[in-house]
Amino acid sequence: MTGDRKLSYTRAAFIRRIAMSRDKSFLVVEGREFDVPFYSRICESSRAVKVSGYQIWLAEQIREDITGSGRGGKPGVLSLFDYCKTRKSLRVASPLGEKALTFCLDRDNEQITGGGRRSPHILYTRKSDVEAEIFSHGLNDDVLMSTLSLDRSTAQTVVKSLGDWRLELAHSWRDWIELCCLAKRLGAKCDVGFGSESTINRPKYGVTDPALAAAARARVIARSSLPHVEVVSHERLIATRITAVYARGNPRDLLKGKWIPAFLESKIRSHFGKAPVSFNGFSTAIKVILVHALDYSAAWATPYRQRLEANL
Template sequence: MPRLTYGRAGFLRRIRMSHDNSLFVVVEGKVTDRYFIEKLCSAEQTVGRAGYEIYMVEQISDENGQVSGGKDAVLALFDYCKAEGKLAQKNSGGSRSVAFVVDRDSDNITGGKRRSPHVLYTYYADSEAHAFADGDLVKALQPAASLDKATAVEVVNSLGNWSEKLADDWRPWIEQCYLAKALRSRTWVGLGAAHSLVHSGAMRRELDSQKLAAAKAAVRDTSLYSGVKYDRIEKMVLDKIDRVYAAGRGRELLKGKWLAAQLTELIESSFNDPRQRVAWDNEHLRNMIAKFLMSFLDVDAQGSMYIRKKLVGLAA
């Protein structure tokens, strides 16, 4: 088992000296990312035969001895390994490769993806969103909410296509979040928010025209661009989002934390008996549902296969 932390140079030495494993995967988060990639790696015989190790980026300090998590830290490590010419190495045991797995976030719409086979972006916005897209909700709700199977089935059936509806209801907010990223706006509008800030009412589904106007103004007024360039970027982003929705794929734009919070509120509202709500531990569900969904992830689903194929390409 690898030791807890390495310096960057030490990490590369670890790879060079390895005789048992060929693929070294670095992930950005510690909530679901490592388990997510473990499930995908273990599902591929090619990767399993090659051998693999999975590291959180916080296990690898930078050249100043500092450790940090997140997407920027993973990409900084990628840049270092690329500059050192060590994205792929060979030793007496064969080829050794490094994979850097990061959240796609808005990059499919706003641009900025690193064009390297060693940088693997999630198919959905993040690993938690993968869990909501491809996890078995009936099975996950039973341990997460302490429900019997019959009640879990009843609850899930009552939800219908809840994530698609959320994407439709929150489209104005999603558009502004993606625009803020593409336009490099320094504002309160963005994917980091816990929920839509332009909706109010029950479960934040009622669009507030004044809040939406304020969000649009904030994105525009704090953007690094203006004039023709601003208009061009705005049109490009909105056109791309429109194509995603036209293809019926709006839920692919949702962050995992949005899905967790909204699912929790939807389930709570489905309990008609006030006594059920008293016994309902919504905080636990909101914090744990993505983890339980990941336990019941369909590793053969489209989103999972998208990453599995890239892992195989590096391990082969």
């Protein structure tokens, strides 16, 4: 089950609610859009978690104090994690048995940039975020039939024509990904970041424009407060880690989920040309369908199940 969306608790009251519940697993997630159904299906795919009972709560439902409002997103999840860790409440003892909290976070390429947390009670996405995860496992002809109103034969042809489209995007935007990682590592807040699509490729999914890339790099460095020698050191570290990911053949893991639907739509539009196909609401519809169409019993979900089951 999920936490009643109409309810909101202070942190202390939330811990008391956990203690009084018969459910054993409590997950706190970042976002409203896909996190809850994604992690709910993960929980349902584990017999142990499902039988013992689980609840999923948005971080923003849990307030710091009685007068404040809840913080959403990753900052809200990490703030609550720190609160519970300090008060030794990551596990909650009660007459109804011990309960466990798990804090679900988007990885956001922190394997490259650093800044990740290590705890049995923190569960990171395997890909960059939940949206990127759902695009990694579920795109098939059934999904395209539903989102584009296609017959099966046509949908199957489209899937074949796409090839390894996520790898294509990862290679096309490699320089942009590296710049985004550098900006995050340096704490340089500017127009270069994972919240934005590439501004250094011409055309949008074509090759890197060296002049645009140099200008973007200059903006990142200008917004950093670190000495030049430290900036250079961080830049080398990011470049080395990015190179290692591409050498291992898994750069798809670095794609942000919000980038993916637009690129996929561009590939499909290119396939159909001027043919009469309905793309109305495609970017939203495909995510909604995918999050429910995934096979959550498959091997890709095993690391998620293992972390939740280990906390029981």
